[in-house]
Amino acid sequence: MITRLTLVNFKAFRRLELCLGPLTLLTGLNSSGKSSVLQAFALLRQSFAFDRITTPAEGLLLNGEFVEMGTARDVLHDDFGPADDLLETDAPVVGFVVEAGEPSQYIAFYDLQQPDEDVMVAQRPGLSRWLELPFQYLHADRITPAVTYPRSRQIAIDRGFLGVRGEHTVNFLRHNAEREIADGPLRHPDAISPQLLDQTVAWMQELCPGVNLQADAIEGTDFVRLSYGFGGTAGINATRRRRPTNVGFGLTYALPIVVACLTATPESLILLENPEAHLHPKGQSRMAALLSAAAATGAQLIVETHSDHVLNGVRIAVKQGVLQPEDAVVHYFQGNGAGTQVVTPRIDKDGMLQEWPEGFFDEWENSLDQLLD
Known part of the structure; x- marks a missing residue:
């Protein structure tokens, strides 16, 4: 299982370190960077997995079967900085570190002379077993x-x-x-x-x-x-x-x-965008029960969601013992236009959140306060 992802100079993030569990929910406002996490995994998969069906060109393939990222200038963080912990170089680089047992480090070089190329020269480890595991990625579209x-x-x-x-x-x-x-x-x-x-x-x-x-x-x-x-x-x-x-x-x-x-297997990696789309509230809650059941079988799911019903469905799964509290990880992305901060509320054994950050699925209470005012 992948336990941590680190992104360096990638899209919205100068640096992001994210812990992952069997079921990880990515929540937050629009354009706060949630999709970038899923895209990072898909980008590495389409570039370096042995079963890829895209162009055989060596390097980070920005446009392929799973994602279409555009050009190198589209993926390099606007305020990029040094990545000394990954590689000693003065050149701008985009870095990814995937920890699944031993960490796997991927570094793509930004060519200042050719910023509109859609293949970035890259260094990668010799063997990354997580790239060969069963994989599904379902877009919001x-x-x-x-x-x-x-x-x-x-x-x-x-x-x-x-x-x-x-x-x-x-x-x-x-x-x-x-x-x-x-x-x-x-x-x-x-x-x-x-x-x-x-x-x-x-x-x-x-x-x-x-x-x-x-x-x-x-x-x-x-x-x-x-x-x-x-x-x-x-x-x-x-x-x-x-x-x-x-x-x-x-x-x-x-x-x-x-x-x-x-059809998830105990080693599957499943990336999902907005599984609640077009479903009524009860359907969204039951969808969360299905996601939790898949994680309980040993698959790993990383899910972008805007639904408090999905969140509550996962909390119920923890309370009912389908998932252990440490198996359900929730990240709340707070974007302010200048950067993104990630808060990670913990779920206890009773399904309760140990903290409730401002702006985290609180619109129902905000609306109720206005109605009662």
């Missing part, structure tokens, strides 16, 4: 309801990757429908079987009671089709199937998150 979805064997089946927008989720689910979910926190007790499709249906019913799914290949094409039924259960065809385009955004938007969590 995920798939929307559509008539068809892509059918790629190489991505969805051979690599088991859902796509950064979750665009390969339907094909993955179609191919792996009978794959069994191991007994444990992730296996939903109300599902009619331990198979992936039935487990996915059971967790989706937490978001929309009575819904069921069907994923089918469209013969003679490179596409698959997703349909929803209501009032039945997995394996029982409802009298009328509905296209995703005739169903609200929430179900399709949540589907990749559910499948990513259900």
